[in-house]
Amino acid sequence: MELLTLAKQAILTPANLHDHHIEQIMARLICSAVDVADIYFQSSHSESWLLEGGIIKDGSHSIEQGVGVRAVAGDKTGFAYSDRIELPVLLAAADNVRAIVRQGQNTAVNLRQNSNNQRYYAPLNPLQSLADQQKVDLLNYVDTETRKLDSRIEEVIVSLSGVYEQILVADHAGMLAADIRPLVRMNVSVIVVDKGRREQGSMGGGGRTDYSYFFEQDRALGYAKEAVRQALVNLESSEAPAGNMTVVLGPGWPGILLHEAIGHGLEGDFNRKGTSAFSGRVGERVASNLCTVVDDGTLAGCRGSLSIDDEGTATENTVLIENGILKGYMQDKLNARLMGVKPTGNGRRESYACLPMPRMTNTYMLPGQHDPEEIIKSVKNGLYAKNFAGGQVDITSGKFVFSANEAYLIEDGKITRPVKGATLIGNGPDVLTKVSMVGNDLQLDSGVGTCGKDGQSVPVGVGQPSLKIDQITVGGTGV
Amino acid sequence: MERVFKPYKTTGNPVQNPEHIQQQINPLKDIVQRLLDEAKKQGATAAEAGLSQENGLSVTARLGEVETIEHHCDQGLGVTVYFGQRKGSASTTDLSLESIKETVNAACSIARYTSEDSFSGLPDPALLATEFPDLDLNHPWPIHADAAISLAVDCENAARNYHPEITNSEGATVNTHQGIRVLGNSLGFLQGYPSTRHSLSCSVLAQRGDSMQRDYWFSVARNPVDLELPQAVGIKAAERTLRRLAARRLPTQQCAVLFAAEVASSLLGSFIGAISGGALYRKSSFLLDALDTPIFPGFVQITEQPHLPCALGSANYDSEGVATQDRVLVEDGVLRSYVLSSYSARKLGLQTTGNAGGVRNLTITPSELDFNGMLNSLHTGLLVTELMGQGVNNVTGDYSRGAAGFWVENGVMLYPVEEITIAGNLKDMFKQLLAVGNDVDYRGNIRTGSLLLERMSLAGE
Numbered sequence: 014m015e016l017l018t019l020a021k022q023a024i025l026t027p028a029n030l031h032d033h034h035i036e037q038i039m040a041r042l043i044c045s046a047v048d049v050a051d052i053y054f055q056s057s058h059s060e061s062w063l064l065e066g067g068i069i070k071d072g073s074h075s076i077e078q079g080v081g082v083r084a085v086a087g088d089k090t091g092f093a094y095s096d097r098i099e100l101p102v103l104l105a106a107a108d109n110v111r112a113i114v115r116q117g118q119n120t121a122v123n124l125r126q127n128s129n130n131q132r133y134y135a136p137l138n139p140l141q142s143l144a145d146q147q148k149v150d151l152l153n154y155v156d157t158e159t160r161k162l163d164s165r166i167e168e169v170i171v172s173l174s175g176v177y178e179q180i181l182v183a184d185h186a187g188m189l190a191a192d193i194r195p196l197v198r199m200n201v202s203v204i205v206v207d208k209g210r211r212e213q214g215s216m217g218g219g220g221r222t223d224y225s226y227f228f229e230q231d232r233a234l235g236y237a238k239e240a241v242r243q244a245l246v247n248l249e250s251s252e253a254p255a256g257n258m259t260v261v262l263g264p265g266w267p268g269i270l271l272h273e274a275i276g277h278g279l280e281g282d283f284n285r286k287g288t289s290a291f292s293g294r295v296g297e298r299v300a301s302n303l304c305t306v307v308d309d310g311t312l313a314g315c316r317g318s319l320s321i322d323d324e325g326t327a328t329e330n331t332v333l334i335e336n337g338i339l340k341g342y343m344q345d346k347l348n349a350r351l352m353g354v355k356p357t358g359n360g361r362r363e364s365y366a367c368l369p370m371p372r373m374t375n376t377y378m379l380p381g382q383h384d385p386e387e388i389i390k391s392v393k394n395g396l397y398a399k400n401f402a403g404g405q406v407d408i409t410s411g412k413f414v415f416s417a418n419e420a421y422l423i424e425d426g427k428i429t430r431p432v433k434g435a436t437l438i439g440n441g442p443d444v445l446t447k448v449s450m451v452g453n454d455l456q457l458d459s460g461v462g463t464c465g466k467d468g469q470s471v472p473v474g475v476g477q478p479s480l481k482i483d484q485i486t487v488g489g490t491g492v
Numbered sequence: 493m494e495r496v497f498k499p500y501k502t503t504g505n506p507v508q509n510p511e512h513i514q515q516q517i518n519p520l521k522d523i524v525q526r527l528l529d530e531a532k533k534q535g536a537t538a539a540e541a542g543l544s545q546e547n548g549l550s551v552t553a554r555l556g557e558v559e560t561i562e563h564h565c566d567q568g569l570g571v572t573v574y575f576g577q578r579k580g581s582a583s584t585t586d587l588s589l590e591s592i593k594e595t596v597n598a599a600c601s602i603a604r605y606t607s608e609d610s611f612s613g614l615p616d617p618a619l620l621a622t623e624f625p626d627l628d629l630n631h632p633w634p635i636h637a638d639a640a641i642s643l644a645v646d647c648e649n650a651a652r653n654y655h656p657e658i659t660n661s662e663g664a665t666v667n668t669h670q671g672i673r674v675l676g677n678s679l680g681f682l683q684g685y686p687s688t689r690h691s692l693s694c695s696v697l698a699q700r701g702d703s704m705q706r707d708y709w710f711s712v713a714r715n716p717v718d719l720e721l722p723q724a725v726g727i728k729a730a731e732r733t734l735r736r737l738a739a740r741r742l743p744t745q746q747c748a749v750l751f752a753a754e755v756a757s758s759l760l761g762s763f764i765g766a767i768s769g770g771a772l773y774r775k776s777s778f779l780l781d782a783l784d785t786p787i788f789p790g791f792v793q794i795t796e797q798p799h800l801p802c803a804l805g806s807a808n809y810d811s812e813g814v815a816t817q818d819r820v821l822v823e824d825g826v827l828r829s830y831v832l833s834s835y836s837a838r839k840l841g842l843q844t845t846g847n848a849g850g851v852r853n854l855t856i857t858p859s860e861l862d863f864n865g866m867l868n869s870l871h872t873g874l875l876v877t878e879l880m881g882q883g884v885n886n887v888t889g890d891y892s893r894g895a896a897g898f899w900v901e902n903g904v905m906l907y908p909v910e911e912i913t914i915a916g917n918l919k920d921m922f923k924q925l926l927a928v929g930n931d932v933d934y935r936g937n938i939r940t941g942s943l944l945l946e947r948m949s950l951a952g953e
């Protein structure tokens with residue numbers, strides 16, 4: 014069945030709402046002074062299961078449903094939301110929101126159905142893709158198999174979660190679009206103990222699909238093996254170095270570098286307001302000519318992918334940096350209009366209860382020419398950072414951090430001993446100018462990223478090939 | 493020009509009488525009771541349910557004009573059911589009768605698949621709160637959007653007009669929230685109370701040559717009259733931003749580090765994380781088996797005071813209904829108590845400390861030293877005013893985070909610094925605490941003054 018029909022049946026039909034009601038609400042909401050207005054309906058069913066201490070300790074189920082109503086005039090936004098999808102509530106919300114503009118003629122709107130033809134994931138319901146018993150069996154299986162991997166494993170925690178989300182968005186121009194967004198995630202973390210020393214390791218993955226994903230290519234057990242491997246490496250780690258040095262980043266999740274160092278700084282809102290260290294720099298060199306970076310919401314089944322963004326705009330593959338030159342920003346409708354450019358399908362919101370803003374989808378660097386081994390070999394003394402935890406950026410000063418949790422020294426072109434986790438700190442606008450080698454081994458992360466901005470969390474992806482950065486500050490204790 | 497002296501003192505602020513409040517709470521208690529009854533009907537041997545309802549207004553002004561007006565209206569309920577010692581949870585934003593049934597059903601259905609866990613279950617009935625004194629947490633602020641906009645504009649103007657180098661703004665925001673929370677369980681506990689929370693924040697940018705910096709300030713309180721004045725918030729935001737201009741880097745070295753009060757709470761947050769039941773029974777803490785051992789130097793006292801009137805962290809009972817009480821966590825540097833819920837306490841063979849949901853108004857006893865006194869004690873080293881990233885390993889205590897702040901010599905802040913990291917191990921860092929300032933930041937659940945640490949590794953140029 015058509016997605017729009019499915020979403021309407023799930024959200025509007027129970028509330029006895031029809032297209033003409035949406036037109037009626039929209040008519041209250043818009044007037045000649047309003048540039049953008051939308052009504053965003055969301056229905057989200059989610060669940061999570063937790064195994065700990067060898068038992069299925071916890072399970073939870075959650076239903077979140079509501080509607081957000083927004084009117085934008087110039088750069089002014091009025092917004093209200095409710096978890097009650099009822100006509101009188103919506104009309105009152107529209108009146109409240111419309112107060113942001115104090116004059117202007119009311120105008121009418123006729124809805125037209127928008128059937129976006131490009132879909133980057135199937136409208137699956139992950140919660141129903143396995144029987145509850147099978148979900149529990151999967152966790153138990155992973156626990157049992159993980160404990161067999163090494164005698165030093167003391168604790169295993171396995172979690173499984175799924176979301177089935179349906180959205181429906183109507184705008185001032187009469188567009189009515191729908192999306193059905195599945196999302197699954199699994200995580201394995203372990204604590205290992207050896208000779209009184211205690212370390213942890215953690216690995217997970219997922220995407221916009223259903224639970225069958227974890228059975229394919231033995232992924233579930235793959236996470237377990239990787240978590241154990243990391244924890245055992247950390248048992249051997251010694252003091253990390255401190256100071257400026259050459260750092261080689263591994264492929265995949267270390268792409269969090271791009272997310273923090275340049276991604277946030279290239280979001281349209283900051284650049285429209287002139288608060289980003291990248292403001293007004295389109296056309297300038299911000300990276301070495303080896304670097305081409307894109308934000309791509311169209312990757313099939315990826316955690317950060319969307320068929321349409323939360324404003325109903327089709328997502329795209331947006332070139333942010335091409336051969337080192339800044340090409341453009343990521344935009345939602347409000348900021349695109351004020352900057353005189355097109356929306357790029359990056360208007361996202363955590364839920365109906367939050368305002369949309371420009372956000373990343375899957376942000377990654379295109380592969381280069383070098384064999385990863387060649388890159389390591391080229392480094393006399395430095396750090397090889399293979400895995401990372403989170404990161405953060407100050408978009409105005411451009412300073413960013415990301416924290417390695419698996420790293421090794423490089424000595425005379427060889428990876429030698431593992432070192433403890435350390436934070437790396439750099440300056441966004443110039444860190445990529447110091448990229449001197451780019452690997453031919455592009456990888457996307459396994460589907461674990463969550464990005465926070467202004468208190469709103471959304472799922473994102475990152476990726477990159479192996480990279481050599483000539484100089485960046487490593488925050489170890491080995492002074 | 494006429495100046496409003498107390499902009500927050502709104503005329504016609506209705507004094508909420510207790511009866512009126514009960515009228516608001518009772519229907520919500522009825523819903524919670526219905527959830528508990530439904531759980532019993534569906535075969536649960538025990539259940540716990542909670543409900544929250546919240547309304548709010550948030551307005552932001554930027555460059556002298558309103559930018560956003562957001563009307564908030566949230567509600568949600570959650571239920572946890574037990575079948576013997578198997579457990580299931582469910583939550584929803586829909587409070588209708590039908591939804592109550594479905595939610596309980598979802599929780600019960602999950603409980604069919606979770607395992608017997610001999611430590612699970614409701615709290616010990618003897619520990620449930622039985623006294624509910626008024627903690628003075630409810631001070632609604634019936635401010636109209638227009639009035640809120642003008643406060644935000646005043647606040648932002650104070651920042652923007654403070655200095656010509658303040659060149660841009662992310663705006664000023666006035667936020668007011670009023671909510672009611674109800675908690676009940678099948679042991680007969682059924683309580684609810686209203687509370688409010690208001691804040692005013694401002695964030696501006698400064699530019700000098702190529703250097704662009706941003707900083708902010710905020711004030712938050714249960715009672716709007718306790719908020720800092722809009723002009724004061726704006727001026728502080730401007731001062732904090734300006735002083736960061738032309739920041740330098742520092743050479744890699746070891747030095748003494750003073751954590752300003754507004755970032756010091758994160759160190760105590762890591763301490764609380766390490767002595768929390770969840771981390772202890774999972775053995776994922778760097779402070780395992782640390783009870784009755786010295787963690788800090790002998791002068792350190794850390795207490796929890798959950799019943800402070802009008803304080804941000806106050807509550808009569810924790811998220812399970814267990815009575816909260818004043819208690820000592822660290823006495824003369826020695827760890828005297830963990831931070832436990834009923835479940836984690838049973839796992840550890842101990843009794844809950846009434847900390848399901850976290851600590852409430854945690855305080856580290858300050859010295860006589862004010863901020864300048866602390867700078868003098870630091871003498872030469874790094875003052876940290878901002879921390880970046882999450883580089884704290886809770887299992888090992890290894891600590892490595894991005895930082896910005898000021899280089900201090902002879903007790904004087906010489907110049908701003910940025911793009912550096914500070915690193916150490918929390919176990920050592922706690923032992924190397926030299927002094928606690930009396931410049932206490934009351935804006936959070938952890939109340940601390942600035943903290944001076946003897947030595948950390950600083951990485952820079």
